[in-house]
Amino acid sequence: LSEIRGVLPALVTPFDENEDFDAGRMRKVVDFLVERGVDGLYVTGSTGEAFMMSPDERKEVLEVVIDQVAGRVPVIAHVGAISTHHSIELARHAERTGADALSSVPPFYWGFSQDQILAYYTDITAATGLPMCAYNVPLAGLFGFDMIKRLAEIPGVEGIKYTASTHHDIMRIKAEIGPDFILYSGADEMAMSGLAFGADGLIGSFYNAIPEIFLAIYAAMQAGDLERAKALQETGNAVIFFALSRNPMAAIKRMMAWQGADAGFCRRPMTNFTPETEAALKADFRAFAAE
Template sequence: MTAPLPPFGRALCAMITPFTAAGELDPDAAGRHAAALVADGCDGLVLNGTTGESPTTSDAEKTALLRAVREAVGGRVPIVAGVGSADTRHTVELARQAERAGADGLLVVTPYYSRPPQAAVEAHFRRVADATGLPLMLYDIPGRTGTRVEPETLLRLAGHPRVVAVKDCAYDLMGSTRVIGATSLAYYSGCEELNLPLYAVGAAGYVSTVANVAPGPLRAVLDAFDAGDTAGATRLNLLTAPLTRAMMGAGLPGAVTAKALLGAGSVREPLQPAGRGAADGLREVYAELLSALDQL
């Protein structure tokens, strides 16, 4: 087994995209949030992904967000730019724009809606990988795209010099373990409930929506595991589990729940903001986590 290297760090946040009250991109708020995340333990940021509401932001806004965050954090942490779309040509253009704007890597999701077969999925990723000099993190999230990146496809793509990582939302621990063991791909959990299990079988870390509001507690799980304190890692993981359930498993998208907890402005339609009851429930769970951590 070749241990996967963490090309983008271990503890990555899938960052929200702040909007003003009028629904416009708020680059200043984005910069402040990015700087706070880095100060609180994130060693990588992923922009313009699912949590960043990428389906409803324009190409120009994606570039402006990237530049604002780069200015705020400088070179302290890697920035991975989401460039996925349903159109290979558009994805290639987004990749080139992200490279020019200062991204350190690209997050590329499986083309959605058209449900391409595996040969076409592989060809899509290779086209994007060949379009720039940046390393790629492939985003396997069949629950949203309708198409899995099968382990056999990942095994082949691992031979491409710029395909270096996977954001794993496939909920297939056996398949992920197989690819981790057979390649040098750096696996990042994209589902917080699998952060610790995947890390224990050789993943590089996580890309987390919950890290928008709890970057320190999530990172502490990995720190404890790395220190050999597996019991401590388990305890910390169990403490964060209720917040994960509240933010990611209660029927609202993560962008909505993260913004509700952060007071980070509006979401773009078709998303709708969390209602008062949902927001109050989120704040209650978050307060309980902070209280439990204070008692450790």
């Protein structure tokens, strides 16, 4: 993972009006993001609505993305599922398809024990030669520092996507597990803080819609320009909190469409904008952007 740094959108998956995967829109979205300079793509994660898709659909999305990227940026394939069996199938497919790395949320829903979760990561990581990026996220149950330390001991687990507000642990992970354990900060509204505490990169939903703000934050932090990073984070957060209060997944897809990369619709039970509610969203956004 050490070569994958910078800003990586947790790629959205475009569905069409009938909720079918829309490969044409997917290809345009990939080009839109790569041309805007993102440093990689994180495919079929939570933002990619992976848990709304069958394993075969997830494979198809990854194949289309890797084909369209054509080696321009690295691709991390999220292969998390509740059963190790399915995750291994997705991981082997990702390796065959040409992904650069794997990532997975821990198995959730059943309340698995720490030992079961460790076995899950050991088994999927051993199934391929790709590096694994574990994933600490409230939606699947946070690990805590001691568990992250144990995960880091599994051969092939080279880093973590860290979506939590406990940024003091980012510093601790870097200090105690080591600087080579790669960490991607996953809370977009705290991107600057994640980087300040030692993150190597950023992975998140809003980098689909407003990548340049976060590419500029990353560059400012690399240059040690805290004032600039803070001003950019304030601008980014205004957009993030605007969307978070208005159905964020669908709003991100609409904001992309306004910029020429129509990311389509979400799968139910996520709600989509109708032409009327989208017009209202756009008017609100214009008013907010003018402030």
